[in-house]
Amino acid sequence: xxxxxxxxxxxxxxxxxxxxxxxxxxxxxxxxxxxxxxxxxxxxxxxxxxxxxxxxxxxxxxxxxxxxxxxxxxxxxxxxxxxxxxxxxxxxxxxxxxxxxxxxxxxxxxxx
Amino acid sequence: xxxxxxxxxxxxxxxxxxxxxxxxxxxxxxxxxxxxxxxxxxxxxxxxxxxxxxxxxxxxxxxxxxxxxxxxxxxxxxxxxxxxxxxxxxxxxxxxxxxxxxxxxxxxxxxx
Amino acid sequence: xxxxxxxxxxxxxxxxxxxxxxxxxxxxxxxxxxxxxxxxxxxxxxxxxxxxxxxxxxxxxxxxxxxxxxxxxxxxxxxxxxxxxxxxxxxxxxxxxxxxxxxxxxxxxxxxxxxxxxxxxxxxxxxxxxxxxxxxxxxxx
Amino acid sequence: xxxxxxxxxxxxxxxxxxxxxxxxxxxxxxxxxxxxxxxxxxxxxxxxxxxxxxxxxxxxxxxxxxxxxxxxxxxxxxxxxxxxxxxxxxxxxxxxxxxxxxxxxxxxxxxxxxxxxxxxxxxxxxxxxxxxxxxxxxxxx
Ligand SMILES: Nc1ncnc2c1ncn2[C@@H]1O[C@H](COP(=O)(O)OP(=O)(O)O)[C@@H](O)[C@H]1O
Ligand SMILES: Nc1ncnc2c1ncn2[C@@H]1O[C@H](COP(=O)(O)OP(=O)(O)O)[C@@H](O)[C@H]1O
Numbered sequence: 441x442x443x444x445x446x447x448x449x450x451x452x453x454x455x456x457x458x459x460x461x462x463x464x465x466x467x468x469x470x471x472x473x474x475x476x477x478x479x480x481x482x483x484x485x486x487x488x489x490x491x492x493x494x495x496x497x498x499x500x501x502x503x504x505x506x507x508x509x510x511x512x513x514x515x516x517x518x519x520x521x522x523x524x525x526x527x528x529x530x531x532x533x534x535x536x537x538x539x540x541x542x543x544x545x546x547x548x549x550x551x552x
Numbered sequence: 553x554x555x556x557x558x559x560x561x562x563x564x565x566x567x568x569x570x571x572x573x574x575x576x577x578x579x580x581x582x583x584x585x586x587x588x589x590x591x592x593x594x595x596x597x598x599x600x601x602x603x604x605x606x607x608x609x610x611x612x613x614x615x616x617x618x619x620x621x622x623x624x625x626x627x628x629x630x631x632x633x634x635x636x637x638x639x640x641x642x643x644x645x646x647x648x649x650x651x652x653x654x655x656x657x658x659x660x661x662x663x664x
Numbered sequence: 665x666x667x668x669x670x671x672x673x674x675x676x677x678x679x680x681x682x683x684x685x686x687x688x689x690x691x692x693x694x695x696x697x698x699x700x701x702x703x704x705x706x707x708x709x710x711x712x713x714x715x716x717x718x719x720x721x722x723x724x725x726x727x728x729x730x731x732x733x734x735x736x737x738x739x740x741x742x743x744x745x746x747x748x749x750x751x752x753x754x755x756x757x758x759x760x761x762x763x764x765x766x767x768x769x770x771x772x773x774x775x776x777x778x779x780x781x782x783x784x785x786x787x788x789x790x791x792x793x794x795x796x797x798x799x800x801x802x803x804x805x
Numbered sequence: 806x807x808x809x810x811x812x813x814x815x816x817x818x819x820x821x822x823x824x825x826x827x828x829x830x831x832x833x834x835x836x837x838x839x840x841x842x843x844x845x846x847x848x849x850x851x852x853x854x855x856x857x858x859x860x861x862x863x864x865x866x867x868x869x870x871x872x873x874x875x876x877x878x879x880x881x882x883x884x885x886x887x888x889x890x891x892x893x894x895x896x897x898x899x900x901x902x903x904x905x906x907x908x909x910x911x912x913x914x915x916x917x918x919x920x921x922x923x924x925x926x927x928x929x930x931x932x933x934x935x936x937x938x939x940x941x942x943x944x945x946x
Contacts, residue, residue, distance in 0.1 A: 461830065461855040463823030467586060474582055480726055493848045495855045496920055500913035507619065507911055511772045524848055531923045532916055533905050573689065573714040575682030592867055605707045607714045608779055612772035619770060623913045636707055643782050644775055645764050 441465040441491075443472060451483045451548045452476050457490040460498035469501050473508060482514025485547040489520035498525075499534060506537065515539075519547040553577040553603075555584060563595045563660045564588050569602040572610035581613050585620060594626025597659040601632035610637075611646060618649065627651075631659040665732055675736045678717075680725035680750070688717050688735050695737050696744065701804045708783040709744065709802055715776040716748040716798050724750030724796050739804075743785070747799045754791035806873055816877040819858075821866035821891070829858050829876050833887070836878050840885065842945045849924040850885065850943055856917040857889040857939050865891030865937050880945075884926070888940045895932035 441464075442457045454472065456465075476484060486505065491498075506516045518540040521529070529535045541547035553576075554569045566584065568577075588596060598617065603610075618628045630652040633641070641647045653659035669678045669687040676691045678684035692713050696706045713735065720733040730751035738745045761768055763775045781787050784800040791797075810819045810828040817832045819825040833854050837847045854876065861874040871892035879886045902909055904916045922928050925941040932938075 459830065459851075459855075461826050462859045463826050467590065470586055471583075474579060478579065480722060493852055495852045495859070496914070496916040497855075497859065499916060503911055504620070504623065504913050507623065508616070511616065511619065511770060513771070513773055524845070524852075528852075528920065532920070533910060537910065571689065571710075571714075573685050574718045575685050592863060605711055607711045607718070608773070608775040609714075609718065611775060615770055616772050623911060625912070625914055636704070640711075640779065644779070645769060649769065 441468065443468055445472060445476075447481075448544070448548050449551075450481070451485055451551055452481050453485045453487055453544055453548075455487045455490060459492045460494035460501065462495065462497035466497060466501050466504075469505065473505055477508070477512050477514065482509060482512060483551045484509055484514065485517050485519050485541075485544055487519045487544050488522060488525055491522065491525065493524050494528070499528060499532060502538065503534070515551070517541060517547040517550060519544045553580065555580055557584060557588075559593075560656070560660050561663075562593070563597055563663055564593050565597045565599055565656055565660075567599045567602060571604045572606035572613065574607065574609035578609060578613050578616075581617065585617055589620070589624050589626065594621060594624060595663045596621055596626065597629050597631050597653075597656055599631045599656050600634060600637055603634065603637065605636050606640070611640060611644060614650065615646070627663070629653060629659040629662060631656045665730065674738060675734060677732055677734045680721045680731040680733055682718070682721055685714060685717060689714060692735070692737060692746070696804070699739055699744065699804060701744070705802065705804055709746065709800075712780040712783050712800055712802075713746055713748065715780050716800070719776055720748055720750035720752070720796065723755065724752030726752060740801075742805065743801050743803045745799060745801045747797060749795065749797040751795040753793050754796050757789045757791065806871065815879060816875060818873055818875045821862045821872040821874055823859070823862055826855060826858060830855060833876070833878060837885065837945070840880055840945060842885070846943065846945055850887065850941075853921045853924050853941055853943075854887055854889065856921050857941070860917055861889055861891035861893070861937065864896065865893030867893060871936075881942075883946065884942050884944045886940060886942045888938060890936065890938040892936040894934050895937050898930045898932065 441460050444455050446453050509516045518538050521540050553572045556567045558565050621628045630650050633652050666677050666679055669676055669684050671691060676688055678687060689710055693706055693710055717733060725731045734749045736747045761774050763778050768774060784802050786801045788799040807818050807820055810817055810825050812832060817829055819828060830851055834847055834851055858874060866872045875890045877888045902915050904919050909915060925943050927942045929940040
């Protein structure tokens with residue numbers, strides 16, 4: 441996994457790319473998220489359009505991002521969920537947990 | 553805050569020292585905890601005997617350690633809570649959340 | 665605007681950055697020691713000041729223009745008065761979440777002002793879109 | 806014991822370390838491509854293998870003596886069979902938590918084997934105190 445981030449209207453957009461399969465992937469996103477929270481930004485969108493696939497480690501990272509932001513009065517939204525990820529979220533019932541949008545723009549607007 | 557760690561019967565003992573007041577303190581403990589979880593250790597005791605005082609940031613660090621370990625099938629116990637910290641835990645109702653022990657040995661034994 | 669902590673008399677001014685929390689703490693604790701305040705009271709006051717300075721930096725200065733925070737300490741007979749000021753956009757103290765509510769119990773944040781109110785004898789909050797000044801007092805012997 | 810990933814024919818052996826996950830993935834995905842497998846099926850199999858190799862490293866080898874993990878891939882007519890083996894202390898597959906239970910929904914872990922079972926056509930778990938071998942199969946065209 442590679443990870444880039446940018447700002448749009450005060451919202452942080454995280455864009456992981458490639459496969460999220462475990463090992464260093466978790467730490468990478470975790471550290472980035474804490475950097476974000478400590479700098480006072482608490483509205484985060486994870487753009488999943490460039491993720492080839494993820495396994496349960498990837499789901500764990502999404503959950504930990506969700507709970508960490510929530511427990512710091514922040515909020516996480518997902519954008520551009522691919523079919524593969526959608527089916528993982530469905531079978532694990534995690535669709536009921538995440539707020540997801542068809543585009544980054546829609547997700548950012550939803551923070552208003 | 554300074555932080556040291558050691559192992560005792562497969563349990564990790566974290567020993568923060570000084571005052572826990574915010575800023576870099578949170579990151580320090582967070583990073584250590586994730587290092588511990590990723591290395592497969594999930595039983596952690598935080599020994600508070602050397603903490604002069606903590607504020608709400610310190611309480612936030614204890615909560616985040618508690619929830620992070622729990623969400624990774626691990627467990628946190630506190631040891632040697634000082635009077636000052638005890639009264640903070642009481643007024644914030646957090647006494648009901650944490651499992652605490654009079655000594656590190658008692659906390660370690662409680663993991664069996 | 666100060667570039668590093670500046671002490672003048674009973675007042676410390678810091679750039680709005682959490683790295684200076686310890687400077688404020690050293691200033692407050694040593695001043696209280698010079699008053700002969702007992703250790704437990706010093707800790708209660710130091711905890712409270714650290715809450716207010718954290719807030720002034722994290723919530724206050726963030727939005728304002730003057731990125732500095734001042735902390736002033738005064739002794740008045742048998743009590744100490746401390747004033748923490750930022751130049752942020754203020755907030756509504758009536759709208760704070762209740763940290764004791766079940767749904768907030770595991771939140772990592774939201775306990776600062778609650779703790780200050782329980783440790784101090786009085787807490788006065790003056791806040792507007794030009795900044796926030798919080799004054800706390802505590803009896804000392 | 807291998808010091809780095811070793812491929813011999815249809816089998817890859819890696820030291821028990823998560824840094825080699827991508828080596829296993831490259832090996833499996835390129836083998837499946839050579840079979841002409843479609844992309845979606847490759848992803849399902851790659852996800853499942855990554856779950857099993859993560860487990861073999863994190864839960865298996867941790868406790869055992871031989872700190873290596875082997876992954877073998879075989880094509881059988883219109884299905885592919887993959888076997889992941891570690892030399893750990895095994896586990897009781899009957900005792901797994903239900904990841905769909907309300908109290909587990911926000912856990913960060915505990916979904917690996919559940920996902921493998923839903924993506925693969927068959928999952929066979931052989932486990933004892935000498936190690937664990939998990940064999941999965943999936944139809945390919
Ligand atoms: N100096 C300040 N300027 C602006 N907003 C503030 C200030 N102090 C507190 N607040 C607001 O009050 C809320 C509650 O503060 P507090 O009880 O200390 O909890 P926390 O800082 O952990 O959120 C903050 O989240 C913030 O919205
Ligand atoms: N190869 C293995 N060796 C020993 N224990 C295993 C192995 N694979 C799985 N387990 C056990 O089964 C549990 C569930 O595995 P899984 O569903 O993949 O979730 P997770 O690995 O995220 O905990 C693990 O926590 C572990 O206790």
